[in-house]
Amino acid sequence: MSFDRLIDNIREKQNPTVAGLDPKLDYIPDYIKASAYEKYGKTFEGAAEALFEFNKGLIDALCDIVPAVKPQAAYYEMYGWQGVRALERTIAYAKEKGMFVITDGKRNDIGTTMQAYAAAHIGTTDIEGTEADAFGADALTVNGYLGTDGVKPLLDICKNSDKGIFILVKTSNPSSGELQDRKLDDGKTVYRTMGDMCEAWGEEAPGKLGYSSVGAVVGATYTEQLGELRAALPHTFFLVPGYGAQGGGAADVAPAFDEKGRGAVINSSRGIMCAWKKEGCAPEEYAAAARREAIRMRDEIVSYIGEIK
Amino acid sequence: MSFDRLIDNIREKQNPTVAGLDPKLDYIPDYIKASAYEKYGKTFEGAAEALFEFNKGLIDALCDIVPAVKPQAAYYEMYGWQGVRALERTIAYAKEKGMFVITDGKRNDIGTTMQAYAAAHIGTTDIEGTEADAFGADALTVNGYLGTDGVKPLLDICKNSDKGIFILVKTSNPSSGELQDRKLDDGKTVYRTMGDMCEAWGEEAPGKLGYSSVGAVVGATYTEQLGELRAALPHTFFLVPGYGAQGGGAADVAPAFDEKGRGAVINSSRGIMCAWKKEGCAPEEYAAAARREAIRMRDEIVSYIGEIK
Numbered sequence: 001m002s003f004d005r006l007i008d009n010i011r012e013k014q015n016p017t018v019a020g021l022d023p024k025l026d027y028i029p030d031y032i033k034a035s036a037y038e039k040y041g042k043t044f045e046g047a048a049e050a051l052f053e054f055n056k057g058l059i060d061a062l063c064d065i066v067p068a069v070k071p072q073a074a075y076y077e078m079y080g081w082q083g084v085r086a087l088e089r090t091i092a093y094a095k096e097k098g099m100f101v102i103t104d105g106k107r108n109d110i111g112t113t114m115q116a117y118a119a120a121h122i123g124t125t126d127i128e129g130t131e132a133d134a135f136g137a138d139a140l141t142v143n144g145y146l147g148t149d150g151v152k153p154l155l156d157i158c159k160n161s162d163k164g165i166f167i168l169v170k171t172s173n174p175s176s177g178e179l180q181d182r183k184l185d186d187g188k189t190v191y192r193t194m195g196d197m198c199e200a201w202g203e204e205a206p207g208k209l210g211y212s213s214v215g216a217v218v219g220a221t222y223t224e225q226l227g228e229l230r231a232a233l234p235h236t237f238f239l240v241p242g243y244g245a246q247g248g249g250a251a252d253v254a255p256a257f258d259e260k261g262r263g264a265v266i267n268s269s270r271g272i273m274c275a276w277k278k279e280g281c282a283p284e285e286y287a288a289a290a291r292r293e294a295i296r297m298r299d300e301i302v303s304y305i306g307e308i309k
Numbered sequence: 310m311s312f313d314r315l316i317d318n319i320r321e322k323q324n325p326t327v328a329g330l331d332p333k334l335d336y337i338p339d340y341i342k343a344s345a346y347e348k349y350g351k352t353f354e355g356a357a358e359a360l361f362e363f364n365k366g367l368i369d370a371l372c373d374i375v376p377a378v379k380p381q382a383a384y385y386e387m388y389g390w391q392g393v394r395a396l397e398r399t400i401a402y403a404k405e406k407g408m409f410v411i412t413d414g415k416r417n418d419i420g421t422t423m424q425a426y427a428a429a430h431i432g433t434t435d436i437e438g439t440e441a442d443a444f445g446a447d448a449l450t451v452n453g454y455l456g457t458d459g460v461k462p463l464l465d466i467c468k469n470s471d472k473g474i475f476i477l478v479k480t481s482n483p484s485s486g487e488l489q490d491r492k493l494d495d496g497k498t499v500y501r502t503m504g505d506m507c508e509a510w511g512e513e514a515p516g517k518l519g520y521s522s523v524g525a526v527v528g529a530t531y532t533e534q535l536g537e538l539r540a541a542l543p544h545t546f547f548l549v550p551g552y553g554a555q556g557g558g559a560a561d562v563a564p565a566f567d568e569k570g571r572g573a574v575i576n577s578s579r580g581i582m583c584a585w586k587k588e589g590c591a592p593e594e595y596a597a598a599a600r601r602e603a604i605r606m607r608d609e610i611v612s613y614i615g616e617i618k
Binding site for chain 2: 022024025033037042043044046047072074075077078079080081082083084085087088106107108109110111112113114116117119120121125127128130132134135143144145146147148149150168171172173174175176177178179180182183184185187190193194197
């Protein structure tokens with residue numbers, strides 16, 4: 001149970017990062033799109049094929065050095081069920097290559113509906129007595145605004161498996177403070193209150209390496225809060241978006257880690273996916289450029305935190 | 310723009326309710342499942358076909374008396390992309406029958422990612438210069454924990470169309486108060502603060518009938534808060550879940566309406582979908598039973614609020 005498997009992947013590769021797979025068509029080299037459109041037309045099916053082929057190249061180039069991928073559901077849903085099928089194929093391919101897969105869906109609901117999301121994304125679905133994976137990711141991002149009723153169905157799966165969830169605590173965007181930074185009448189911020197809830201929920205699903213199955217999303221763009229939350233939530237593993245394109249650097253994310261170099265995984269999406277554009281290399285080299293950027297990012301972060309024990 | 314079209318549908322049918330389409334396999338008569346499995350096996354494709362056929366029967370039976378449907382994305386996602394295709398087919402069919410379609414997805418994210426969700430669910434997706442509907446609903450439920458960055462991409466669509474959004478304010482579940490009822494340091498609750506944000510966001514997309522394109526989800530199970538919010542948020546249209554199976558009755562939801570009988574649409578999911586089980590009628594009559602329950606619910610609510618002007 002818990003994020004032990006993710007942490008083991010991170011230690012083995014000495015790389016506390018995750019590659020975001022948010023494949024906008026703009027990011028994808030023309031030759032991949034042309035080939036997909038030739039087969040399926042300029043349709044959702046064609047676009048979905050291009051997304052998958054692009055992801056496949058990235059996964060092949062990254063899987064021996066990057067422990068995890070984080071596909072963002074929105075970029076698949078925008079191409080209808082065909083796009084959603086590309087999400088499913090991407091998850092399956094990344095798992096086949098040994099990567100830990102975090103579906104970034106920020107799902108939230110209650111009761112039987114949340115059970116359905118839990119089954120869809122980190123559990124299994126029953127059809128007349130046979131259980132099958134729908135999307136079958138290893139972890140899911142979750143919005144906790146609805147309280148325990150929205151988390152319990154996920155916890156029920158986490159307690160009996162090595163699956164995990166990341167709950168939005170302090171998000172990386174400029175307006176995150178409109179609600180999250182507001183102080184409650186006990187003097188605590190909303191984000192800190194949500195963080196405390198994560199720590200409490202996590203007690204039901206502890207891990208062997210110090211972190212429970214209930215993680216938190218905390219943005220790289222709020223480095224002070226990262227440090228505050230790391231100290232306050234000793235059993236809550238952090239997924240940290242906002243590195244790179246959103247402005248966070250290695251120094252900003254360093255406070256997310258504990259003294260063993262554990263406790264967080266740092267996401268980069270555009271930085272890795274669009275490395276070929278930034279480098280100005282040939283489009284055919286997009287995956288090699290992604291690998292170069294992933295190595296640069298790894299080395300930069302590890303230079304701040306040292307060996308991951 | 311705004312919810313004018315929904316309100317017009319409600320006035321025309323004198324029925325302020327929406328039928329939730331949360332088709333669990335358990336709710337679906339055996340003869341529909343048997344036929345779907347015969348065609349596609351006991352697979353996600355078979356299950357998805359059963360969901361769609363069940364929904365189609367409900368839509369046919371309800372479309373002349375119920376103004377809107379609310380498919381809940383989770384129950385489709387649990388059957389993988391095949392289930393998601395059933396969601397797409399359901400939305401298209403309900404629109405063809407003149408119903409206003411609210412996708413209950415509680416989506417949330419920021420920036421370009423939220424743009425992708427907005428395109429997916431209430432906007433259109435561009436593929437090499439051609440715009441197409443991915444899911445093409447009329448409205449989407451949204452979680453506002455991330456603040457304005459998560460709402461603006463939706464507002465951009467609402468401002469130039471007749472689409473709308475419903476933001477979670479006070480949800481119907483028992484644990485909704487863990488965060489939502491907490492008081493901020495200015496003495497206002499979190500839910501009221503979120504409600505005020507809805508009212509402010511809505512100023513950018515006002516409607517001709519008094520309500521903006523930014524609605525709020527407020528549970529039937531919290532009748533006092535319904536009244537408080539109705540008074541405080543005069544331009545915010547309410548989507549009210551929790552009627553029936555979750556315990557809310559017509560008296561509980563009456564405070565959601567304004568003096569013209571406008572201002573809210575009340576959802577029933579299980580009550581309508583499972584009416585055939587509750588009645589104990591023949592499974593082949595499930596749609597007729599759903600219609601009988603929809604009429605009963607309409608009459609009960611209208612007896613409290615009077616004519617919808």
